Amino acid sequence: MNETPAAPAALATPQFFDVGSPPRRLAYRAVAAREGVTAPGGVWLGGFRSDMLSTKAERLAQAARERGSAFLRFDYAGHGESGGRFEDGTIGLWLEDSLAAIRTLTRGPQILVGSSMGGWLALLVARELARLGEANRLAGMVLIAPAVDFTQALMWKRLPEDAKRDLAEKGVWMRPSAYSPEPYPITRALIEEGREHLLMGAPIRAHCPVHILQGMQDPDVPYGHALELVEHLAEDPVALTLIKDGDHRLSRDEDIARLIAAFEGVG
Numbered sequence: 659m660n661e662t663p664a665a666p667a668a669l670a671t672p673q674f675f676d677v678g679s680p681p682r683r684l685a686y687r688a689v690a691a692r693e694g695v696t697a698p699g700g701v702w703l704g705g706f707r708s709d710m711l712s713t714k715a716e717r718l719a720q721a722a723r724e725r726g727s728a729f730l731r732f733d734y735a736g737h738g739e740s741g742g743r744f745e746d747g748t749i750g751l752w753l754e755d756s757l758a759a760i761r762t763l764t765r766g767p768q769i770l771v772g773s774s775m776g777g778w779l780a781l782l783v784a785r786e787l788a789r790l791g792e793a794n795r796l797a798g799m800v801l802i803a804p805a806v807d808f809t810q811a812l813m814w815k816r817l818p819e820d821a822k823r824d825l826a827e828k829g830v831w832m833r834p835s836a837y838s839p840e841p842y843p844i845t846r847a848l849i850e851e852g853r854e855h856l857l858m859g860a861p862i863r864a865h866c867p868v869h870i871l872q873g874m875q876d877p878d879v880p881y882g883h884a885l886e887l888v889e890h891l892a893e894d895p896v897a898l899t900l901i902k903d904g905d906h907r908l909s910r911d912e913d914i915a916r917l918i919a920a921f922e923g924v925g
Contacts, residue, residue: 670687672685672686672687672739673685673686673687673688674686675758675759675762675763677735677754677755677758677759678751678754678758682735682740682741682742682755683740683741683742684732684733684734684735684740684741684755684758684759685710685732685733685738685739685740686710686730686731686732686733686759686763687710687719687730687731687732688728688729688730688731688763689719689722689723689727689728689729689730690728691726691727691728692726692727694726695725695726695727697725697726697727697925698727698766698767698768698769698797698798698925699722699727699728699729699730699764699765699766699767699768699769700718700722700727700728700729700730700768700769700770700771700921701729701730701731701759701760701764701768701769701770701771702714702715702718702719702729702730702731702732702771702773702776703756703770703771703772703773703776703777703779703780703783704731704733704734704737704773704775704776705773705774705775705776705805706774706775706805706808707737707744707842708737708738708773708774709733709737709738709739710731710732710733710738710739711738712773712909713907713909713914714773714802714908714909714914714917715731717914717917717918718731718771718917718918718921719731721918721921721922722921725922728764728765728766730759730760730763730764730768732755732759732763734747734751734752734755734756735747735751735752735755744842744843745830745843745845747848748847748848748851748852749778749779749782749809749848749851749852749854749855750851750854750855752775752779753779753782753783753786753855756779756780756782756783757783757786757787760783760787760795761792761795764795766795767794767795767796767797767925768795768796768797769797769798769799769800769921769924769925770783770784770796770798770799770800771799771800771801771802771917771921772799772800772801772802772804773802773803774802774803774804774805774808774878774879774906775805775808776802777801777802777803777804777805777806777870778804778805778806778807778808778855778857780799780801780804780864781799781801781804781806781857781862781864782855782857784796784799784863784864784865784866785857785863787865788863788865793865793866796864796865796866797866797924797925798866798867798868798869798924798925799864799866799867799868799869799924800868800869800870800871800917800920800921800924801868801869801870801871801887802870802871802872802908802917803871803872803873803876803878803879803884803906803908804870804872804879804883804884804887805878805879805883806857806858806862806883806887807852807856807857807858808852808879809848809849809852809853810849810852810853810856811858811883812878812879812883813844813849814849817831821833821844825844825845825846825849826846829845829846829847830843830844830845830846831843831844832844836877857890858886858887858890860890861890861892861893862887862890862891863891863893863894864891864894865894866894867894867895867896867897867924867925868891868894868895868896868897868924869896869897869898869899869920869923869924870884870887870888870896870897870898870899871899871901871904871908871913871916871917871920872884872898872899872900872901872904873900873901873903873904873905873906873908874900874901874902874903874904875902875903875904875905876904876905876906877905877906878906879906881900884898884900885898897920897924899916899920901913901916
């Protein structure tokens, strides 16, 4: 549920803001809206162990710049250029990061673009904004292989017994990665705290139109998971695009074109 970052030749220096107590330093890059442009802004919510320099985030930021609309991308704590350790992260912590970024660094309605874990966080953000009386911040959502409830539905339920034993006894399991030669830590805190934020099993509200892009060859988030999510979003307008030969990353040129079209069409 992660993604290999792009490696562009030249990148703007990131800016930073503080979240939480004690404060953690988060990195972000923002495209300002062109004067006179009234289109909604966009906010990138990346995947588990991904960052704001991923291929999709870069291409969306460029599309927003060409369109003249605002676009924000940032790194959760323990990711990319932000401070903190990845293994200290939980869904609740990254949700706090996401809410702070949106409420502090954006103005007006926004389209949330959530990739993999970012899709779960986008829906959690929507729930929190509605609770705060700020659902008008939501203009739309584009969810790419949304890994809603992944710590439980897509991770815990698939773990081998030796992994569950390591989590119980050591508090951490080193998970082999299909995207990196090095394994990465899955902590007991990530799994247990994630259960406090599960969405499936009850109606889910996005409070805005949603467009889901899902590869049918995705080994990490099966397309049946996206179909189940659509059923739970019964009160919101939802479009689902199934990409027959698409994988989890959906980073090919044709996938990026679909993503940009969805972003420009949903809001």
